[in-house]
Amino acid sequence: MDGETVSGTSTDDGDLNRTLGSLMLLARLHDVAVDMERLRHRHFVDAKHDTGVLRALRSLDLKAELVSSTWDRLAQTPLPALAEQADGSWLLLARADTSRVLVKAGDSAAPQVLPRTEFEANWSGRLILCARRHHVDETTRPFGFRWFLPAIKRYRSLLGEVIAASFCLQLLALGTPLFFQVIVDKVLAHHALTTLDVLAVGLLAMALFEILLGGLRGYLFSHTCARIDVELGARLFAHLQQLPLAYHTSRRTGDTVSRVRELDGIRQFLTSSTLTTVIDLAFAGMFLALMWYYSPVLTLVVLATLPCYALLSWLVTPALRARLAERFERGADNHAFLVETISGIETLKSMAVGPQLQRRWEEQLAGHVQASFRAGHLGNLAGQCAGLVNKIGTVMIIWLGARLVIDGQLTVGQLIAFNMLAMRVSGPTLRIVQLWQEFQQAGLSLRRLGDLMNAPCEPGHNANRLHPPSLRGEVHLDQVRFRYRPEGPDVLDGLTL
Numbered sequence: 001m002d003g004e005t006v007s008g009t010s011t012d013d014g015d016l017n018r019t020l021g022s023l024m025l026l027a028r029l030h031d032v033a034v035d036m037e038r039l040r041h042r043h044f045v046d047a048k049h050d051t052g053v054l055r056a057l058r059s060l061d062l063k064a065e066l067v068s069s070t071w072d073r074l075a076q077t078p079l080p081a082l083a084e085q086a087d088g089s090w091l092l093l094a095r096a097d098t099s100r101v102l103v104k105a106g107d108s109a110a111p112q113v114l115p116r117t118e119f120e121a122n123w124s125g126r127l128i129l130c131a132r133r134h135h136v137d138e139t140t141r142p143f144g145f146r147w148f149l150p151a152i153k154r155y156r157s158l159l160g161e162v163i164a165a166s167f168c169l170q171l172l173a174l175g176t177p178l179f180f181q182v183i184v185d186k187v188l189a190h191h192a193l194t195t196l197d198v199l200a201v202g203l204l205a206m207a208l209f210e211i212l213l214g215g216l217r218g219y220l221f222s223h224t225c226a227r228i229d230v231e232l233g234a235r236l237f238a239h240l241q242q243l244p245l246a247y248h249t250s251r252r253t254g255d256t257v258s259r260v261r262e263l264d265g266i267r268q269f270l271t272s273s274t275l276t277t278v279i280d281l282a283f284a285g286m287f288l289a290l291m292w293y294y295s296p297v298l299t300l301v302v303l304a305t306l307p308c309y310a311l312l313s314w315l316v317t318p319a320l321r322a323r324l325a326e327r328f329e330r331g332a333d334n335h336a337f338l339v340e341t342i343s344g345i346e347t348l349k350s351m352a353v354g355p356q357l358q359r360r361w362e363e364q365l366a367g368h369v370q371a372s373f374r375a376g377h378l379g380n381l382a383g384q385c386a387g388l389v390n391k392i393g394t395v396m397i398i399w400l401g402a403r404l405v406i407d408g409q410l411t412v413g414q415l416i417a418f419n420m421l422a423m424r425v426s427g428p429t430l431r432i433v434q435l436w437q438e439f440q441q442a443g444l445s446l447r448r449l450g451d452l453m454n455a456p457c458e459p460g461h462n463a464n465r466l467h468p469p470s471l472r473g474e475v476h477l478d479q480v481r482f483r484y485r486p487e488g489p490d491v492l493d494g495l496t497l
Contacts, residue, residue: 018105026092074096078129079093101116158223166283240260265441269439295409325444327371387430390426482495
């Protein structure tokens with residue numbers, strides 16, 4: 001039993017060494033210097049785990065992709081690459097032609113030329129393609145919204161499906177006003193009950209399909225946002241670990257934690273309401289075109305309200321930005337005070353300073369609540385003013401529309417359909433006003449988080465840096481004596497290890 005265990009462990013170590021050696025060879029072919037122990041220690045590469053191999057290559061600033069291939073496609077495959085063997089290890093595939101391949105295992109002394117039959121007998125059919133990554137040095141670029149783009153671009157296909165679903169929902173939204181127009185102008189006027197039944201069935205089917213498609217869009221969008229959130233959080237935590245010790249000692253722990261938490265608000269602004277609101281607003285042009293077909297005069301009334309929203313946002317922005325900044329500062333102070341109090345609770349209790357801390361906490365908490373109230377009150381005031389503009393526009397549409405109906409220039413069904421379309425335009429516009437406030441908050445959070453992200457990290461991997469060999473040595477203690485005070489007794493006397 002013991003002999004089998006030792007043998008199995010030795011085999012696994014051999015597969016791991018073969019894979020690590022192949023990784024070293026591939027990296028050196030791309031002018032990236034790295035040693036085997038560094039790969040083993042930092043990336044925990046498992047010879048039978050392709051994810052570990054991919055992560056190790058990508059950490060070396062190399063593009064890596066896992067693909068399935070066949071012998072017939074090897075001649076057109078960009079080489080060198082890593083080929084997976086039947087035992088789960090990986091070897092370097094340097095060249096391939098119609099009848100043979102040039103390979104080198106990481107634990108072998110020389111490359112080998114293998115015929116097709118021998119290579120295919122041990123090849124699993126999977127390759128890891130690799131290329132040098134050419135990118136701009138991100139350390140010289142200030143932190144901003146650009147930092148979030150790679151994670152969003154990675155899932156652009158899924159976000160494209162969300163946009164396609166939104167387009168279908170907007171097309172379905174055109175159907176409801178048209179249905180109501182036909183019912184009012186045709187069915188009610190001519191008592192066409194059969195037509196009413198057909199329209200009711202069609203409207204019900206359209207509503208069910210809209211609910212189903214909307215639910216699928218929401219699920220897909222939430223799932224994509226969750227994946228983006230995980231990737232952004234992992235990148236932020238990795239950067240936080242790479243910051244030098246001097247950064248952490250010069251700042252309060254609570255301040256750093258508060259800045260890390262700002263990522264949630266920025267991510268939510270970029271991926272949640274922003275995308276759907278922009279999509280809905282982009283399709284507003286389609287609704288405006290149909291509204292213009294109904295009545296140019298009423299459409300001009302709707303368009304006249306849009307500058308009012310822009311003016312309102314322009315007036316509110318400076319005061320809102322200042323109040324949001326004050327709220328963040330007070331919130332960060334409260335969070336830092338709370339974290340430091342809890343972490344040092346033993347010392348504080350021994351000093352009996354509880355009443356002083358309680359008074360300070362209540363003062364800081366009152367200041368934060370007041371700042372939050374002032375920021376929320378201003379945002380609520382801006383929202384109510386935007387709602388007032390929307391209601392005035394609705395009243396003007398009904399008043400002018402009724403006159404057009406009386407003059408015979410518009411039917412009752414067309415007026416109802418126009419009003420429903422106007423709500424489709426005003427809804428995203430009102431959300432844009434709210435979104436502008438969230439944009440100010442996200443911009444403030446971005447600056448706060450930038451204090452952390454713009455801090456230089458400790459030196460990491462550099463392809464041009466020489467890696468010294470592993471250090472080996474021993475530590476000996478010979479007749480060691482130690483005392484806590486010069487006049488105190490020896491705690492250690494003659495210790496030898």
